[in-house]
Amino acid sequence: MLGTRRRPPGVARRRMRTALATSLAAVAALLAGGAASPPAAADPARAAAVVVPVRLDPGYQQAPFEGWGTALAWFANVTGGWPDAQRNRLADALYGAEGLGLTIARYNIGGGDSPETEPYMRAGAAVPGHWNRPGPETPDGWDPDDPDHWDSYADGNQRWWLKAAKARGADTFEAFSNSPPHFMTDSGLVSGAVDPTRDNLRPDQYERFAAYLAGALRRVQNSTGVTFASVSPVNEPGTAYWRAGGRQEGSHWSPGSQARMITALRAELDRSGLSTPIAAMDETDPDMFRANWDGYGSTVRSSIGRLNTHTYGTNGRSGARDIAKGAHTPLWMSEVDLGGTVPQSFTDMSPALDLAERITDDLTQLEPRAWVLWQAVEDYENMTPAHEDSNWGLIQTDFTPTRAATEPLRKNKKYWAMAQYSRFIRPGSRVIGTDDDHTLAAVRPGGQGAVVVHTNPTGSARTIALDLTGFRSVSSAPVQRYTTDATRNVHREADVSPTGKRLAVTLAPHSVTTLVVPGASGVDPERAAPAVGPRLLVNDHSGLALTAASAGVGSALVQRPPNRLDTAQQWTLTRSVPGDWSSTASYRVTNAGSGQALAVAGGELTLLPPDPSAQQQWMLSSSGDGHHTVINSATGTLLDVTGASTADGAPVGTYRPNTGRNQSWSFHADPAGG
Structure with missing residues (x-):
């Protein structure tokens, strides 16, 4: 809280998925689906040339905001x-x-x-x-x-x-x-x-x-x-x-x-x-x-x-x-x-x-x-x-x-x-996942309605194309829009309307915009991550997949080159409480080859017959970019490639959080990342 504290150096953005070259035809289709008109001072052609796709994920809900x-x-x-x-x-x-x-x-x-x-x-x-x-x-x-x-x-x-x-x-x-x-x-x-x-x-x-x-x-x-x-x-x-x-x-x-x-x-x-x-x-x-x-x-x-x-x-x-x-x-x-x-x-x-x-x-x-x-x-x-x-x-x-x-x-x-x-994300709201750096979203208290806050730091108007398919239902109720920019202070703009589960809105340069989406509610389980079915757990540092070294109980866990046909690399994540969409939801992680569950026992990562114990429960954390840390509920330690090794056959265990990429994992249906 040093009043004269120097400004910390900028940190790299966590993900850069902005689409800067979407075709004008695609943009026109989005605008026809409910986008607001660009601000009068903006060049419509230039505004239409920049579209930012944003997917909201109500299947990943943080704890109620205080x-x-x-x-x-x-x-x-x-x-x-x-x-x-x-x-x-x-x-x-x-x-x-x-x-x-x-x-x-x-x-x-x-x-x-x-x-x-x-x-x-x-x-x-x-x-x-x-x-x-x-x-x-x-x-x-x-x-x-x-x-x-x-x-x-x-x-x-x-x-x-x-x-x-x-x-x-x-x-x-x-x-x-x-x-x-x-x-x-x-x-x-x-x-x-x-x-x-x-x-x-x-x-x-x-x-x-x-x-x-x-x-x-x-x-x-x-x-x-x-x-x-x-x-x-x-x-x-x-x-x-x-x-x-x-x-x-x-x-x-x-x-x-x-x-x-x-x-x-x-x-x-x-x-x-x-x-x-x-x-x-x-x-x-x-x-x-x-x-x-x-x-x-x-x-x-x-x-x-x-x-x-x-x-x-x-x-x-x-x-x-x-x-x-x-x-x-x-x-x-x-x-x-x-x-x-x-x-x-x-x-x-x-x-x-x-x-x-x-x-x-x-x-x-x-x-x-x-x-x-x-x-x-x-x-x-x-x-x-x-x-x-x-x-x-x-x-x-x-x-x-x-x-x-x-x-x-x-x-x-x-x-x-x-x-x-x-004014809009109130106590009791739950921040949800998004896949865009500049967008914060939350479901409102009680789960009825959503709030989206998007920052446009650029000198040009941009269109955000909201993908609302993660919600169970989205009504056609008007979406309220509020803007702060060089000339406006939380100014109520013209309402916009979604088309189905899609909404496109054009936002002013150098602005912060809040959208209140009253008709969004629930979670579509078919869209929630992790997806149903066996997945490869691929380490983001090594590019190698979590593998049970042998089929028996207590098998060692190692990393191997991804092979979607190898059942020792196939893992199914099952929610301990169906319908728990919280970011602290726990999962059992089961190996397809042995039917055993990933666990921490005696301080070691191992496979055990499935049971409801905390040592077999795992939580997932994600910033919405498709990468996850995997946290053991009993120990608080994270799934971790030992020594940040990139070698084939290197052991996988658990370790306290260290922010290293050797503790970051992606769920793939196949080695190509599907």
Whole structure:
């Protein structure tokens, strides 16, 4: 959540299936089937020359979505004390039904520097601590069991925001910490250690800090009426961002220190009678998240009730996704924002398109239950050309205004791009599979209707041709269309109509468009993947097929050149629960040659007589590109070619998620990939 964080380098798109040369005759047929007319300013011939086929797959449904949200630090620490009318305008813009309709708020439990420390943080970043100091010369005398050592009503501005969010319908709240109080640290500052690669919490302060977090949690709940669904004790722990004298709170934690802190906090919450789940570890990116998780023992892992990762870096999303599935623990994307690549602007679509692509990729590749922005309101002055000259936040306002009551609340195009998602994909929706990079789709709560959000980052109009054949039924009900581009903000366009189970729509350049398809429902089992019948499991790294080395029980598993006639290579996937279309549905994987089921027993991949045990249950993960990871339900390990070998006869086993292509598989009806 570093406000001056450099923009991470772009990550390669996961799949590139855009059809750029579809014939004009084919396009004309699509348009006759219900496409809207191109925008007046667009060249119709050019628009018609670009068609993007998009297939929706309701047979792959993520867990019910919990909602969209924002962290309250640092803007709430500032604006929660503004005149009532002004702070309510902001709350309406974020949490109101006519605004973004956010339903999640992350509350920052501040650590708090010493009163003698000269202020050095950026505007809003000095979040108040919840402690009362026993005396000016005895900060180490602070006793969490002494009520007089607590400021029970500290941080009133953030608390106002908790109540304001709840009053507007927010129903999910998380507390998180960036740093312990100054008197528990090595440096004496809440901004980090003198050496940013070292921990700042003193070794003798773990239990005391746990008591601080639990005590602050209880007091904030009691004073606001909000119940926290989780508490996160560490934030971006593996980075070297946090140094003494930096402009915000932060603390480094080694994986061993993270584990100790999680254990200490769980014990303290239990001692205090708080059943609040612990969220961890709010790492900067999925790759670092995975490295931290790999360092935790089973006891620590079992103490974690939800997994949190940020996506300031984007590599390794599939690893975090599969860790969460294997651990049977929900996952959040709990913090990110993008400043964009252009100077501060409230009309340029470039930052909005960047944000839209990040949301789509995060939801598709990471499969989080929630998506939470870093502070939705940013300091306007800090974003001006004289300072960062950037586009952080969805709304920018001066954090040190001359007159708060009249300070402008400046919405940029990112605000409206966010609304294209948050107003339509509501809590209880299920994100579904698509085969296009720029498209996010979801079925609405209850399964009746679908929402499609497509980003057109190009300078030309494009037609998307939606394939809705994966749904059991699609009525002719009009499809609503909303657009944000250079001149429009979530503008309702003319409705369009599907023809059968097909829909073509022409979209403006540099735009984000939301389509609400009310008549789509159910799943056509004939179209759901994996298809019925024996399939070859071909490794995406080696190009070789999973093979039972012999026909007997307990056969070794190896990889061999694909041969569709070899029954040792033929596998049938059977859903454990027919009609379970969730992305965590489990399957039995049965070998045609032996009739035995793929299993993990004694830590080894093997074949066993079929039974309902978890060791024979496998989950599939996919980003919609036809490639899958295969996760064992009992162990959380993935089907894996040992050592990433490409050799004929190399052993196949299971291993923890590592995002390697040796853990990626395709289902083929024949060696050619049919």
